[in-house]
Amino acid sequence: MPVKAKLIGKMDVRAYTMVGALILIWLLFGLMNDTFLTPRNLSNLFTQMSVTAILAIGMVLVIVAGHIDLSVGSIVGLTGGIAAIMSNWWGMPTVVVIAGTLAAGVALGLLQGWLVAYKAVPAFIVTLGGMLVFRGVLMGVTHSTTISVSDSAFAMLGNAYFARSFGWLLAAAAIICIVWSSFRSRASRQKYGFTVSPLTFDLLYAAGASLLVIAFVTVVNSYKGIPFPIIFVIVLAVIFSLIAAKTTLGRHIYAIGGNAEAARLSGINIKRRTLGVFVFSGLLASIASIVLTSRLSSATISAGNMAEMDAIAACVIGGTSLMGGSGKVTGAIIGALVMTSLDNGMSLMGLESFWQYVVKGSILVFAVWLDIANRKKAGK
Numbered sequence: 001m002p003v004k005a006k007l008i009g010k011m012d013v014r015a016y017t018m019v020g021a022l023i024l025i026w027l028l029f030g031l032m033n034d035t036f037l038t039p040r041n042l043s044n045l046f047t048q049m050s051v052t053a054i055l056a057i058g059m060v061l062v063i064v065a066g067h068i069d070l071s072v073g074s075i076v077g078l079t080g081g082i083a084a085i086m087s088n089w090w091g092m093p094t095v096v097v098i099a100g101t102l103a104a105g106v107a108l109g110l111l112q113g114w115l116v117a118y119k120a121v122p123a124f125i126v127t128l129g130g131m132l133v134f135r136g137v138l139m140g141v142t143h144s145t146t147i148s149v150s151d152s153a154f155a156m157l158g159n160a161y162f163a164r165s166f167g168w169l170l171a172a173a174a175i176i177c178i179v180w181s182s183f184r185s186r187a188s189r190q191k192y193g194f195t196v197s198p199l200t201f202d203l204l205y206a207a208g209a210s211l212l213v214i215a216f217v218t219v220v221n222s223y224k225g226i227p228f229p230i231i232f233v234i235v236l237a238v239i240f241s242l243i244a245a246k247t248t249l250g251r252h253i254y255a256i257g258g259n260a261e262a263a264r265l266s267g268i269n270i271k272r273r274t275l276g277v278f279v280f281s282g283l284l285a286s287i288a289s290i291v292l293t294s295r296l297s298s299a300t301i302s303a304g305n306m307a308e309m310d311a312i313a314a315c316v317i318g319g320t321s322l323m324g325g326s327g328k329v330t331g332a333i334i335g336a337l338v339m340t341s342l343d344n345g346m347s348l349m350g351l352e353s354f355w356q357y358v359v360k361g362s363i364l365v366f367a368v369w370l371d372i373a374n375r376k377k378a379g380k
Contacts, residue, residue: 109282
């Protein structure tokens with residue numbers, strides 16, 4: 001079997017394994033607590049997942065490029081505080097608040113990216129310093145107080161729901177894309193002479209993915225409809241999946257993470273690409289802050305605390321290698337859903353908070369060990 005076909009098969013198996021693990025987690029918590037699988041709780045779970053998922057989308061690109069960003073949680077807190085100050089203290093309209101928040105996120109990402117790319121300061125040190133500095137600035141500008149946000153338009157971004165009919169339109173569009181993408185990929189592999197899986201397999205994949213879409217829409221429509229934050233996650237996931245898989249920028253990012261020296265010799269501008277991934281990370285952190293601040297209707301000095309750990313864990317659980325060079329946005333979304341499901345399920349069971357840290361930390365270590373073991377096995 002050609003190498004490319006083998007790689008595709010391995011990635012598919014990992015993706016299916018993650019979906020299977022997620023289903024098992026849901027069934028386990030569903031058996032232990034009657035509330036977990038109710039439409040209301042699952043809808044809230046998807047909403048809670050949105051912040052981690054948005055951060056994980058940006059984190060995937062950073063890790064794939066061979067770096068790490070420990071500051072995203074503090075950027076969420078600081079840009080959320082900026083949004084609340086602009087809205088509450090300065091009385092600015094929602095559009096200006098959003099634009100200002102996004103600009104702040106881009107500026108923070110640009111600063112850190114410049115230090116990493118052009119001043120050769122290790123990303124771990126730059127972003128660790130950023131994590132502390134940004135949290136300190138947040139405490140300073142907010143005077144360590146909670147700032148409420150009363151703007152109803154801003155509040156809709158994290159709390160409103162789309163009409164049920166919109167959910168079914170979205171489901172129809174998603175199913176069409178799944179079927180088209182599946183058979184287009186099959187035709188492309190056949191065109192270039194790669195081994196393809198049996199047609200039955202592709203049909204089962206399309207049918208299974210379509211059933212998951214239908215199940216998701218059915219569940220959220222049974223409560224209030226699709227939450228606004230989930231639409232942000234879907235749109236951002238599609239955009240950055242296309243950037244990663246279909247653009248020159250995306251191919252350059254993977255090349256840098258896979259072998260930076262080979263990428264440099266092939267003419268890739270490593271400094272510019274590195275700067276770009278940190279700008280993306282800052283931008284997505286500011287989007288996450290808008291969702292979180294809107295959901296809570298306030299900005300607090302603890303907002304985004306430890307969010308960077310959840311984002312990194314979501315990426316690793318979803319198949320992104322900390323060694324760089326491999327990872328997918330869709331995997332990070334699944335990883336974010338796994339992390340949020342564990343949080344939600346353990347909270348419903350009334351477990352003490354220390355168990356959540358123990359379980360999530362253990363899963364992160366296991367996921368990294370599994371990635372290293374698979375790489376060693378592939379190298380033999």
